[in-house]
Amino acid sequence: MAIQEYKCPNCSGAVSFDSGAQKMKCPYCDAEFEIGALQNYQKEVAEQKEDVYGWEKYGVDGLGTEELDALASNSCPSCGAEIIGDKNTVATVCPYCGNTQIVQERVKDMLKPDFVIPFKLDKKAAKAALEKFQQGKKLLPSLFKSESRMDSITALYVPFWLFDAGANAQIRYKATKTRVWSDSNYNYTKTKFYSVVRNGTLAFQKVPVDGSEKMDDIYMDSIEPFNYNEMVPFNTAYLSGYLAEKFDVNAEAAMPRANERIKETIEAEFRRTVTGYQTVTKENASVQVPKGNVHYALFPVWMLNTKYQGQIYTFAMNGQTGKLIGKLPMDKGKYKKYLFGITAVAGCILTLVLTLLKNVI
Numbered sequence: 001m002a003i004q005e006y007k008c009p010n011c012s013g014a015v016s017f018d019s020g021a022q023k024m025k026c027p028y029c030d031a032e033f034e035i036g037a038l039q040n041y042q043k044e045v046a047e048q049k050e051d052v053y054g055w056e057k058y059g060v061d062g063l064g065t066e067e068l069d070a071l072a073s074n075s076c077p078s079c080g081a082e083i084i085g086d087k088n089t090v091a092t093v094c095p096y097c098g099n100t101q102i103v104q105e106r107v108k109d110m111l112k113p114d115f116v117i118p119f120k121l122d123k124k125a126a127k128a129a130l131e132k133f134q135q136g137k138k139l140l141p142s143l144f145k146s147e148s149r150m151d152s153i154t155a156l157y158v159p160f161w162l163f164d165a166g167a168n169a170q171i172r173y174k175a176t177k178t179r180v181w182s183d184s185n186y187n188y189t190k191t192k193f194y195s196v197v198r199n200g201t202l203a204f205q206k207v208p209v210d211g212s213e214k215m216d217d218i219y220m221d222s223i224e225p226f227n228y229n230e231m232v233p234f235n236t237a238y239l240s241g242y243l244a245e246k247f248d249v250n251a252e253a254a255m256p257r258a259n260e261r262i263k264e265t266i267e268a269e270f271r272r273t274v275t276g277y278q279t280v281t282k283e284n285a286s287v288q289v290p291k292g293n294v295h296y297a298l299f300p301v302w303m304l305n306t307k308y309q310g311q312i313y314t315f316a317m318n319g320q321t322g323k324l325i326g327k328l329p330m331d332k333g334k335y336k337k338y339l340f341g342i343t344a345v346a347g348c349i350l351t352l353v354l355t356l357l358k359n360v361i
């Protein structure tokens with residue numbers, strides 16, 4: 001019979017039986033373990049599972065000829081964005097790069113979205129949101145604020161992949177409780193090591209991942225969440241008067257981001273249940289999605305572009321909730337004035353710069 005070798009969970013050294021303590025003892029770090037606890041721990045480590053994400057095939061229906069005939073494709077030769085709209089809605093400016101040389105042609109094929117969240121906010125609301133966003137930004141160049149500089153405001157349906165799944169997960173943590181005491185001669189520290197295991201299932205509904213290469217992921221993450229209660233089955237009628245980007249990140253390519261979001265959420269939820277220890281370190285986490293579904297949807301986003309000193313500044317607003325994100329230019333002259341004029345209140349400057357940074361992303 002082969003003799004099983006036990007490794008110290010604390011320092012990975014080889015552990016042996018200590019007859020005096022009647023326990024397993026690590027000669028390297030002096031940690032002691034109950035035999036049963038060590039065996040269980042070793043078993044858990046050996047049995048830990050790999051991550052598995054089993055996404056089912058998603059909708060493969062294309063739009064019918066009649067539906068395609070009512071649409072036109074507006075392509076941007078500069079950045080490659082393909083924007084779809086009804087025949088009467090022509091994109092004049094590319095919402096991503098600001099290029100005006102848009103080429104319009106027939107739509108050859110398009111995967112039919114499963115769902116759409118219709119626009120709720122109009123152009124006026126988008127302008128107002130941007131004005132509010134700029135308010136109080138003291139380092140913003142004065143010229144930038146004038147409304148006439150807004151080069152384009154586009155109502156754009158952005159393609160999203162929505163992932164539904166029931167996920168099983170096992171997470172193992174290393175945790176410690178430490179007690180310190182002393183007598184007249186020595187200080188003592190006793191650290192107890194725990195292997196904490198959490199097993200569970202979490203249901204995920206419509207985890208969104210955008211299907212647009214050109215759309216900055218940070219922008220899209222920032223204007224979330226969208227209210228799914230207002231999501232309806234797709235109909236081309238929703239496109240009239242609006243533009244929609246054709247996805248250039250397919251469902252397969254979007255899966256790693258969905259997996260990551262699911263795993264991060266599980267880790268955060270499970271971690272909240274591990275309490276009462278001084279230190280907690282995640283040792284291993286594995287997630288299994290036996291069977292998940294993927295849907296294709298269009299979400300409403302107002303894209304605002306403005307050119308300032310030869311550079312394009314893009315803002316994105318959630319067309320349903322009004323949440324806005326974007327980068328603002330900084331007036332270097334004003335910034336210097338702040339730095340040199342009020343050096344005495346350095347704390348204030350720091351706060352101001354920090355506020356500005358917070359608004360940048």
Ligand SMILES: [Zn+2]
Nearest residue numbers: 008011026029
């Ligand atoms: Zn050890």
Ligand SMILES: [Zn+2]
Nearest residue numbers: 076079094097
């Ligand atoms: Zn473009």
